[in-house]
Amino acid sequence: MTSFPRRYHITTFGCQMNKADSERMAGILEDIGFQWSENPNEADLILYNTCTIRDNAEQKVYSYLGRQAKRKHQQPDLTLVVAGCVAQQEGEALLRRVPEVDLVMGPQHANRLGDLLDQVFDGNQLVATEPIHIVEDITKPRRDSSISAWVNIIYGCNERCTYCVVPNVRGLEQSRTPEAIRAEMEELGRQGYKEITLLGQNIDAYGRDLPGVTESGRHQHNLPDLLYSIGSILRMQGVRWATTHPRYLTERLIRA
Numbered sequence: 001m002t003s004f005p006r007r008y009h010i011t012t013f014g015c016q017m018n019k020a021d022s023e024r025m026a027g028i029l030e031d032i033g034f035q036w037s038e039n040p041n042e043a044d045l046i047l048y049n050t051c052t053i054r055d056n057a058e059q060k061v062y063s064y065l066g067r068q069a070k071r072k073h074q075q076p077d078l079t080l081v082v083a084g085c086v087a088q089q090e091g092e093a094l095l096r097r098v099p100e101v102d103l104v105m106g107p108q109h110a111n112r113l114g115d116l117l118d119q120v121f122d123g124n125q126l127v128a129t130e131p132i133h134i135v136e137d138i139t140k141p142r143r144d145s146s147i148s149a150w151v152n153i154i155y156g157c158n159e160r161c162t163y164c165v166v167p168n169v170r171g172l173e174q175s176r177t178p179e180a181i182r183a184e185m186e187e188l189g190r191q192g193y194k195e196i197t198l199l200g201q202n203i204d205a206y207g208r209d210l211p212g213v214t215e216s217g218r219h220q221h222n223l224p225d226l227l228y229s230i231g232s233i234l235r236m237q238g239v240r241w242a243t244t245h246p247r248y249l250t251e252r253l254i255r256a
Helices: 016-031 055-074 085-090 092-097 107-121 166-170 178-190 223-231 251-255
Strands: 007-012 045-050 079-084 103-105 126-128 148-152 195-199 238-242
Touching: 007 016, 016 045, 016 079, 016 107, 016 148, 016 195, 045 055, 045 085, 055 079, 079 085, 079 107, 085 092, 085 103, 085 107, 085 166, 092 103, 092 126, 103 107, 107 126, 107 166, 148 178, 178 223, 223 238, 223 251
Parallel strands: 007 045, 045 079, 079 103, 103 126, 148 195, 195 238
Antiparallel strands: none
8 A cells, every 4th residue: 555645734924923834834844754735725734823912813824723523524634733822822722612623732842843843633623722931943944045044043032011912922032042043054055045024023132031241241142143143154135124122223133
């Protein structure tokens, strides 16, 4: 009997951080043997990486889930995953609304997708929304472009602006180490990428949560120093970043 590889499809809603998360999760899926399917109706695993900022995007998720839930009644082996901010916000309530879903996982758990799926394939229905330390990703993302790439440098946000739900759904700030970021940038340079976009919900807060201060009392790790460090190892046409908070915009950052 011929054994065919299982296929997956990811639909992404929302911001650049979600797009980067989807690329990492696609890399994890391919690392465990899945192949990309352009058509979700031909996929064995469907993942919706969701956004809760706009109600329209959230309602689209439930509409898409409704269609695939009907399909799952005809194809019980279909695996349905809801990731991202709607998953984090709704948690168990999402399973009550769409009980056909196999895995509900918040943004902090994106790098744990492989481990979570191991449990799903053992017959478990999971909700993974508890706050955790974001593990460093060792799987290469399945990048959508061969020219430009996303690189996360900080996750979450501590600001808690009254109009914004991000700290509740993406958690508090967690910075990646400079060494991990430099290693990823060096690899992208070797692969021929010409443009990098550094990502963080509040990117100019980078390093505040990492240990160490300078003799002048400044955080040892910060965005200007990271930019200088990156500039010394890469010769790309452009390094961008998103998004910033005006509170942390300094002359030193502008000069960098």
